[in-house]
Amino acid sequence: MALVTLTIDRKKVQVESGTTILEAAQQAGIKIPTLCYLEDVNVVGSCRICVVEVKGARTLQAACVTPVGEGMEISTNSAPVRKARRLNLELILSDHPFECLTCVRNQHCELQDLTAEMGIRESRFEGERVERPVDSSTPSIVRDPEKCILCRRCIAVCEHVQGVSAIGLNERGMETTVGPAFGDKLQEAACTMCGQCTLVCPVGALTEKEYVDDVWAVLSDPEKHVVVQTAPAIRVSIGEAFGLDVGEVSTGKLVAALRALGFDRVFDTDFTADLTIMEEGHELIDRIQSGGVLPMFTSCSPGWIKFIEHFYPELLPNLSTCKSPQQMFGALAKTFYAEKAGIDPASIVVVSIMPCTAKKFEAQRPEMNSSGYQDVDYVLTTRELGRMIAEAGIDFRSLEEEDYDAPLGMSTGAAVIFGATGGVMEAALRTAYEVLTGDELPGLDFEPVRGLQGIKEAEVDVAGTTVKVAVSHGLSNARELMERIKSGEADWHFVEIMCCPGGCIGGGGQPIPTNTETRQQRIGGIYQADKDLALRKSHDNPAVKELYEEYLEKPLGHKSHELLHTHYTARGRFTDKAEDKAEDKAKDVASDAD
Amino acid sequence: MEEKVCVCQEEDYGALEKAIETNRGNAGALIQVLHTAQESLGYVPRKAQEMIAEGLNVSLAEIYGVVTFYSLFSLKPKGRVQVNCCQGTACYVRGAPKVLERLQRELGISPGDTTDDREFSLEVVRCLGACGLAPVLTVNEDTHARIKADRVSALLERYRKPESN
Ligand code: SF4
Ligand code: SF4
Ligand code: SF4
Numbered sequence: 085m086a087l088v089t090l091t092i093d094r095k096k097v098q099v100e101s102g103t104t105i106l107e108a109a110q111q112a113g114i115k116i117p118t119l120c121y122l123e124d125v126n127v128v129g130s131c132r133i134c135v136v137e138v139k140g141a142r143t144l145q146a147a148c149v150t151p152v153g154e155g156m157e158i159s160t161n162s163a164p165v166r167k168a169r170r171l172n173l174e175l176i177l178s179d180h181p182f183e184c185l186t187c188v189r190n191q192h193c194e195l196q197d198l199t200a201e202m203g204i205r206e207s208r209f210e211g212e213r214v215e216r217p218v219d220s221s222t223p224s225i226v227r228d229p230e231k232c233i234l235c236r237r238c239i240a241v242c243e244h245v246q247g248v249s250a251i252g253l254n255e256r257g258m259e260t261t262v263g264p265a266f267g268d269k270l271q272e273a274a275c276t277m278c279g280q281c282t283l284v285c286p287v288g289a290l291t292e293k294e295y296v297d298d299v300w301a302v303l304s305d306p307e308k309h310v311v312v313q314t315a316p317a318i319r320v321s322i323g324e325a326f327g328l329d330v331g332e333v334s335t336g337k338l339v340a341a342l343r344a345l346g347f348d349r350v351f352d353t354d355f356t357a358d359l360t361i362m363e364e365g366h367e368l369i370d371r372i373q374s375g376g377v378l379p380m381f382t383s384c385s386p387g388w389i390k391f392i393e394h395f396y397p398e399l400l401p402n403l404s405t406c407k408s409p410q411q412m413f414g415a416l417a418k419t420f421y422a423e424k425a426g427i428d429p430a431s432i433v434v435v436s437i438m439p440c441t442a443k444k445f446e447a448q449r450p451e452m453n454s455s456g457y458q459d460v461d462y463v464l465t466t467r468e469l470g471r472m473i474a475e476a477g478i479d480f481r482s483l484e485e486e487d488y489d490a491p492l493g494m495s496t497g498a499a500v501i502f503g504a505t506g507g508v509m510e511a512a513l514r515t516a517y518e519v520l521t522g523d524e525l526p527g528l529d530f531e532p533v534r535g536l537q538g539i540k541e542a543e544v545d546v547a548g549t550t551v552k553v554a555v556s557h558g559l560s561n562a563r564e565l566m567e568r569i570k571s572g573e574a575d576w577h578f579v580e581i582m583c584c585p586g587g588c589i590g591g592g593g594q595p596i597p598t599n600t601e602t603r604q605q606r607i608g609g610i611y612q613a614d615k616d617l618a619l620r621k622s623h624d625n626p627a628v629k630e631l632y633e634e635y636l637e638k639p640l641g642h643k644s645h646e647l648l649h650t651h652y653t654a655r656g657r658f659t660d661k662a663e664d665k666a667e668d669k670a671k672d673v674a675s676d677a678d
Numbered sequence: 679m680e681e682k683v684c685v686c687q688e689e690d691y692g693a694l695e696k697a698i699e700t701n702r703g704n705a706g707a708l709i710q711v712l713h714t715a716q717e718s719l720g721y722v723p724r725k726a727q728e729m730i731a732e733g734l735n736v737s738l739a740e741i742y743g744v745v746t747f748y749s750l751f752s753l754k755p756k757g758r759v760q761v762n763c764c765q766g767t768a769c770y771v772r773g774a775p776k777v778l779e780r781l782q783r784e785l786g787i788s789p790g791d792t793t794d795d796r797e798f799s800l801e802v803v804r805c806l807g808a809c810g811l812a813p814v815l816t817v818n819e820d821t822h823a824r825i826k827a828d829r830v831s832a833l834l835e836r837y838r839k840p841e842s843n
């Protein structure tokens with residue numbers, strides 16, 4: 085690689101050619117402010133907050149998109165640079181509502197930070213404001229277009245990382261907006277509800293739909309028995325809201341905080357993650373032995389489910405019929421647990437703490453009521469739980485660790501790793517191996533399915549059969565897998581697909597920032613938590629064994645099918661066209677799955 | 679209330695279908711195929727955009743973004759009567775904004791839009807080269823000079839279909 089020498093703020097810097105001025109400055113430890121730029125995701129040079137002076141150039145240059153040149157002399161904070169930056173920021177502010185005090189991003193907003201950093205003390209320009217209504221049509225995501233600063237990060241993540249393109253840049257000039265085509269509501273677009281856009285939005289224009297007040301309401305209702313379940317990924321991320329290290333395992337504090345908030349029982353989605361392995365593992369074995377549809381796809385990620393329903397409805401028969409752990413939990417809480425505890429299911433409220441915005445959508449799917457009630461009532465993201473804990477004045481960091489309640493709080497390391505990409509696959513392999521061979525696994529760690537590579541493939545010898553598996557995360561990688569399957573070049577048996585990059589630890593409801601670095605740190609926490617547990621294989625979970633003995637009888641049994649399995653809806657790419665197609669395709673799928 | 683339904687003939691998607699067929703899966707041909715749609719249909723309705731999305735394997739969001747960005751493409755068919763209002767400098771300083779405002783009020787549409795009965799389309803244009811006559815308005819083939827805001831209503835009346843009140 086050719087090296088380029090230049091000076092930034094009179095400091096001599098040597099970088100590889102092709103490096104941008106911004107990257108070169110970062111390498112030299114010089115900070116240039118940015119707004120629209122987002123490493124690896126969005127490099128469009130639209131906000132011009134990052135302008136710098138390049139000696140000899142007629143105009144100021146946007147550092148995030150301008151490559152370095154030999155001998156360049158750059159100033160990142162000269163008077164003209166500071167003036168231009170302020171002006172550009174003030175122009176953005178001229179069209180922005182000053183609603184910080186009541187904004188969900190208050191104190192976590194890049195625009196606010198930048199305004200503070202630049203020392204803006206008045207709004208000089210009263211711009212023409214275009215009134216735009218808030219879109220709260222979905223159960224998951226809220227769009228407030230008036231707060232949008234048109235940075236396009238959401239468009240980039242939706243198109244390139246998720247391969248969905250539910251939203252785009254519409255119109256031009258003053259009329260420019262970001263949103264679905266034809267000014268449709270998000271509910272009417274082929275959006276997966278993944279919430280990756282809410283992670284990258286620098287302001288409060290794209291956020292999770294909050295259910296905090298609903299949960300406070302049931303918590304203070306003496307007639308309600310409120311149980312809570314926590315997804316695997318929460319234990320390695322909730323601490324971030326309170327200044328703990330990213331990825332630090334804080335399971336015990338999480339449980340203590342939930343009890344302090346007033347939940348009647350604190351249970352763990354990990355319990356039903358173990359149960360998922362039992363059901364899904366047997367479904368896989370059954371499909372392989374009876375010549376069923378292969379490869380089988382995992383079905384625990386609701387963003388992925390909605391994606392395949394929109395874009396690959398013809399592959400729905402490949403999807404495992406297992407409900408996600410969240411929904412298995414809801415169905416059991418209002419049947420098995422209600423019976424066991426002698427509580428009227430009508431008075432049970434199930435709250436989930438999820439790293440995910442799509443889980444909010446999943447909970448409201450019409451088929452998710454096998455208990456006779458809506459199985460999961462409210463889904464809160466990690467971010468919302470953080471706000472509740474803060475509102476209650478609980479000092480998270482100094483909480484004494486506590487344990488989950490029995491019986492739905494018992495779990496193994498195999499369940500914890502559901503939180504990271506490759507985890508469901510690894511958990512399934514641990515169990516499939518032992519169930520099929522009857523031998524104890526020599527080593528529990530399946531390294532080839534771990535890590536942040538977009539698509540991972542492996543072959544595993546299970547009792548003399550070579551099982552071929554693939555793992556992907558981020559929906560654009562799922563798209564690639566689907567294309568390979570459709571073209572017939574793939575011969576996998578089992579495919580794990582997670583909607584969000586990194587798996588659930590990188591979910592759309594996780595703390596901001598969620599980027600490659602924090603994803604890696606949280607994954608580290610997940611595998612640490614797995615190692616620290618005495619039991620690390622789902623079929624060793626004593627509470628799951630008991631559940632089968634007392635209630636479900638056996639995996640894939642009658643009760644399991646009633647409570648733990650589901651069917652899917654073909655939606656198509658366009659909502660208006662989707663309606664008529666959906667009906668007959670849904671019928672096909674249902675009959676295939678039976 | 680009875681909606682006034684499209685009075686025009688069945689739209690002919692033949693040319694568009696052919697263009698999509700020859701460019702199947704080729705996202706790079708988007709602009710070209712959109713041109714075909716615009717020319718053969720007179721506009722690019724949702725149905726056409728969805729056909730293109732499916733055929734060229736481009737997202738609807740991207741297509742809609744392109745259609746609304748370039749003034750070459752329109753989402754609505756052009757009206758029977760095309761009104762172009764000049765907002766060039768000469769017209770502007772002699773009251774063209776007021777004329778435009780009145781046009782919008784009378785027709786109930788913004789520039790770039792067509793009335794629901796497909797009678798009138800309104801467009802803002804840059805200098806028409808008739809600055810001596812500013813402010814200028816063209817209606818179909820006719821040029822109207824030194825137009826005043828309060829004459830707009832009477833002017834439009836002359837172009838309305840006799841049977842439509
Ligand atoms: S998005 Fe940021 S700047 Fe805008 S109102 Fe919210 S907190 Fe304030
Ligand atoms: S929720 Fe996901 S699919 Fe929907 S717009 Fe945001 S990034 Fe795209
Ligand atoms: S919604 Fe957020 S991420 Fe998307 S363009 Fe607007 S400000 Fe940027």
Ligand code: FES
Pocket residue numbers: 117118119120121128129130131132133134135146147148149
């Ligand atoms: S950060 Fe460089 S132009 Fe926006």
